[in-house]
Amino acid sequence: MGDVKILLDESEIPKQWYNVAADLPVPLPPPLGPDGNPIGPEALTPLFPMALIEQEVSTERWIPIPEPVRDIYRMWRPSPMFRARQLEQALGTPAKIYYKYEGVSPAGSHKPNTAVAQAYYNQKEGCRRLTTETGAGQWGSSIALAGAMFGLTVRVYMVKVSYQQKPFRRSMMETWGAEVFASPTNMTQSGRAALALDPNTPGSLGLAISEAVEDAASREDTHYALGSVLNHVVLHQTVIGLEAREQFKKINEFPDVVIGCCGGGSNFGGTAFPFLMDKASGKQVRLVAVEPDSCPTLTKGRYAYDHGDTAKLTPLLPMYSLGHDFIPPGIHAGGLRYHGDSPLVSHLVHLGLIEAVGVPQLATFQAGVLFARSEGILPAPEANHAVRVAIDEALACKQTGEAKTIFFTLSGHGHFDMAAYDRYFAGDLEDYAYPEEKINASLAALRPVSLG
C-alpha cells in the first residue's frame, strides 16, 4: 500500500492567496447601493477594516498572507490530503478518490482559514470587538477561536434552529471566550421585527446576518465578520485549493473532477478557484459545486441583484439567489441554508466555468455513513454533500470502467452533528420539496445582473 496521506511541510503553507478576480474572462459586476448605483469601498468602512475592503475589490492575482496569519495556520496547516482507498474498495470503483480534510483545524472545519485572517486585520487596525452570525456553528466557532488568538471580544448571533440542534457548538464558542445568542434575538431591530412576524421562526442565516450587521454598525468599537459569500472570504479559503494542487504534484496526479459543498461558497470557491488556473492553461478539469436540493441557490435560483440578508441592510450583490426572504427548511446541513451565494462563484457558474448540482438530504447522510465506516472520519452534514457527489462520480466510473481521479474537500467533521445522525438512523429525517411555484414570482422581481 502506498501512502494514505499526502502531506506538505509547514514551509509549504501558501505565502499568497489566489485572487480569481484577476483572471475572470468578464469582470465581476459591482455591488449596488440602496439607490441602485454601484457603491465604492468607502461604503463598507463601518463594517470592515481597510485591508479587507481592499481585498474585497482587488484585482491583483496574488495577495500576500501576513506572517502572523501563517503562524496561526501552522497549528493545522497544511491540511492533509487522503487517498480514500477503503472507500474505493467499498464501492468497487476503478476511480481514484482523494479528499482534502479541513476538519483538522481546532474548530473542525475550513472556516478558521478566513477567521484568523479577519481577526488579524481587525486587530491590526485597532478594532477590539467583532460581531458575526453562524448557521451550523462552524463559522461562529472559528471566529471565536480567532478572537481568542488575537485578543478580540466576539459576539455570535446563531441561527435558532442550529442553536437548538447543536448546543455544544455554543459551549465550544464560549470555551474560546465568545458570547453566543440564538437569532432572532430581541436585542436588535431586525431580530425584534422577525419575532413580531413569527415568534417561532427557526431563524435563518440571512436574518442572523442582519442582526450582526446592525450591532456592528451601531458601535464605534465593533466590526462585522462574515464567514462566507464575500470576495475576501473566498480569497482566504484559496489556501485549500493551492495546497491541494501542490499535493497532487507530489504524487504526479491531477484531478478530472473537483468537488466541494457550496452554501455561501467559500469552501467550494477556496477549493476550486485555484484549479481555474489549470483550466485556463488547457487542462481538462470539471469543477462541481454541490448544494442541498432544498436550498437550490445555484441550480434553481436566479442570477440577480439581491441583498445578502433578510432585513436588506447589506448592499445588493450580484449572485444566484432564492430571494432574501427565502427561509429554507431546517435541514441538518445548517451551513448550506443560505438564500444566496458568493458573487464570484455565482459569476463563474453563470459563465459556464463551474457546474452546480443539488442533492437530497437522505442521500447525503447515506453517503456520510458509508464514508465513516470505510474511511473512519465522521463528516459534517455539509461535507456529506461533497461525499455524495464524489461517490456518484465513482459509481459512474464503475459503470463506464473509467479510472478517473476524483477530488473533493471534506470541509469539516461531524462531531457536533451527531443529533442529525441519530435522527437519520431513527428514520426521522426527510427530503424536502423545494417550493418552486411559491417563490418564482418573488424571484422574477429581482433586478437581473447585466454583464455590460
Place this chain on the structure above:
Amino acid sequence: MGDVKILLDESEIPKQWYNVAADLPVPLPPPLGPDGNPIGPEALTPLFPMALIEQEVSTERWIPIPEPVRDIYRMWRPSPMFRARQLEQALGTPAKIYYKYEGVSPAGSHKPNTAVAQAYYNQKEGCRRLTTETGAGQWGSSIALAGAMFGLTVRVYMVKVSYQQKPFRRSMMETWGAEVFASPTNMTQSGRAALALDPNTPGSLGLAISEAVEDAASREDTHYALGSVLNHVVLHQTVIGLEAREQFKKINEFPDVVIGCCGGGSNFGGTAFPFLMDKASGKQVRLVAVEPDSCPTLTKGRYAYDHGDTAKLTPLLPMYSLGHDFIPPGIHAGGLRYHGDSPLVSHLVHLGLIEAVGVPQLATFQAGVLFARSEGILPAPEANHAVRVAIDEALACKQTGEAKTIFFTLSGHGHFDMAAYDRYFAGDLEDYAYPEEKINASLAALRPVSLG
C-alpha cells in the same frame, strides 16, 4: 518562528511495539486465579485471541506491528507533536512545552492505537463479535471504529453516568455500526445484581467490564476487548512514546519531564515506557502519571492483588487499587474513573521509576480552558489532567528560571465533553474529597503483592 508541528512520515510509523516487560529490573508478578495460584495464558482463551494472550505474557522487547494494522494507523499516524508556543507565552515561562496530540484519530483519542490491533487479531483468528465496556466513550468509539474497519460486530456496555453525559458518543459508535447500552443493563447477571443493590447507580468501569466479560464468556462467537490496564493494551500504545522520541530527535531536544494522564494506564504507559530505555541508558527524565484526586489509585491506593472488575470475574491482578467495590464520584474525566491501574504502570510506580500525582477537577478544567484559548485545541477532561501538571511544571520553571523541556500527551479532544465545560463555566462542577477513612479497611483486606 520555527515550526509549530513536528511531523514524521508514514514510513516512520513504528514497525514494532516496545514491550517494557523485557526491561523490568524485577519481573512483573503473575495474575492469580480464584484459588490464589498463578494462572497461565490458557485461562484467558475464552476472552482473547492467542496472539493477544501471547503479547500479554511476552518478555520479548520488540513485537512486530502487523502491516494491516500499520495500514490503518496511516489514517492518522504518525500523530503530530506541537510546540506550545502560545501557551508558553501566556504563562510567561522560560520552559519549552511540547505535546503529542492523539486527538487526530477518527475516534478523537489514543484508544484506536490498540482497538485496531485488537480487532485485527480477533478477525484473523476467526472471531466475529466483540464486547467491551466504555467509560467516557473514547474506548467504545475506538473499538466501534476498529470493528467497522475489520468487519466485526461490536457491543458496548457504556457506564451509565457517561451514557447520560455524552449522548453523542453513543451516536458516534452507532454511526460506525456498534450496539451501545447503558451499564448496568438487565441483560447480564452482573448488571442485574448491581441494579438490585442500587437502581440509581451511576455505574462504573469495573461494573461495565463485568457485563462485557460475562457476555463474551457466554458466547462461542464472541471475544472481549479491553481498552486499558492489560499488558497487551499498553504495549500497543507505545507507538505514542516511540514516535515522540523520534520527534524529539528531529529537533535535537529531549524532555526533562514526560507527563500523561492515567486512568487504566494505557495512555500514560504508552507515552512513558519508551522513555524508560533512555532513563536506563543514563538520561535524566522524570515520568509523571497524573490522576484525579477523587480517584487516586496510584497516590492513595494499595499495591495489592485485586480484581479488575466489580463482579470479580477477572483474575486477581497485581496493581495499585482502591478496591474493586470503589465507585468514584461522577467526575467528568470518565476515562480516569477506574479503581485499579495497569499492572505494569503500578509495578513501575512501586519500583520508584515512575512518579504519580493527583489533581482536583476544577484545576484541570481551568488548565484546559487556558490551553484552548492559547493553543486552540479543546482538550478532553482526561487530557486536562496532563495539561494541568504541564502548566504547573512550567510555572515552577518561571519561579526558578529554569528552561526545562516539558512534554505531555494530549490524549484526546473534548468535542464530546462540552457539557462538562458548560457545567464548569456555570460553576456547577465540584472538587470531591476522597473518602479515605471509609475505604481504608477494605483496602487493608486486599492481598499484598510480593516481589519475590
